[in-house]
Amino acid sequence: MLLRVAVFSLGIEQKHPGPLLVIVGPTASGKTALAIGLAKQFNGEIICADSRTIYNGMDIGTAKPTVPERQGIPHHLLDVVSPDQPFTVADFQKRAYQAIADIHGRGKLPILVGGSGLYIDAVIYNYQFNADTKSRSQVNTRHAKEGSYQKDQTVRDNTLIIGLVVEQDLLRDHIAERVNDMVCHGLIDEVKDLSQKYGWDISAMQAPAYKSFRAYLAGELSLEEASALFVTADTQLAKKQRTWFKRNNSIQWVDDPSKAVDLTTTFLNKTS
Known part of the structure; x- marks a missing residue:
């Protein structure tokens, strides 16, 4: 599998002076496997920066790592709130800083991993959110562009970011394989259970895995058609994620x- 790894150093909030390793990239690019491997080798713990895996009960459709898949490595910020509860980028930032401090306190390496660019940037750039932003149920890319936060421009050498990129055609194949695997392991039942419990209107149910199968459960699409819709939606998401992470001009490709x-x-x- 041909991958390219983007590496660049950024700053983090002064109150967290210890080292921070960050792994970013589009969905289905292999971030979790890389993070677990590095955590094993460098005595690390993983902080998940994903706007979907924060929700309880959204397991299969968000590709949340199972307990066996975590291979004994502690994972933080999984299953934080129920799908119908508000959770902002500011909430994530606060919890992530707490997790980083706790991990440093145990003498371990915090590894921030995910494809949610705004979550990642809020931590590494120390976004300062205004009161209106903190009160919102969610903060999206449009709000980020409109300047609903202030960004710390301070650059520190205690943060290493590794960005994982898979060639576009290969990534789509990975996404298609993962969707098929999700369906085989109970995704439809998960979608059905969540829709019955929370309905379709909450923002968490707009994630591709759940939104794509709504028409299937209503008898309007076949399973194959709904699965293809999911693949297309996740491929589009991956494109947006790649665009987000490519904005930094300090990236070095290997x-x-x-x-x-x-x-x-x-x-x-260097940081020891």
Whole structure:
């Protein structure tokens, strides 16, 4: 599998002076596997930066890592709230900073992992949210562009970000394989249960996995058609995520993701 890894250093809030490793990239690009491997090698714990896996009960459709898949590595900020409860970027930032401090306090390496660009940026750039932003049920990309926060421009050397990118055609194949696997492992029952409990109107149910199968449950689409709709939606999401993470001009591209180990080793030696 041909991957490219983007690496660049940014700053983090002064109150968290210890090292922070961040892994970003589009959905289905292999972030979780890379993060777990690095956590094992460098005594780390994972902080999940995903606007969907924060919800209880949304497991299969969000590709939330199962307990066996976590391989004994502690994962933070999974299953934070129920799908009908508000959760803002400011909420995530606060909890992420708390998790980072706790992990540092145990002498371990915090590894922030995810594809939600606004969540990631809120932590590494120390966004300062105004009162109106904090009161919203969610903050989206449009709000970010409109300046509903203030961004800390301070650059520190205690943060290493590894961005994982898969070639477009290969990524779509990965997404299609994952959708098929989700369906085989109970996605339809999960969608049905969540829709009966929460309805279709809450924002959490607009995630591709759930929205795509609404018409199937209503008898308006076949399972194959609904699955294809999900693949298309996740492919479009991946494109948006790639666009978000490519905005930084400091990115250095390498061809081999195994170099993430060397980069992390060098980074930790410099920050120790």
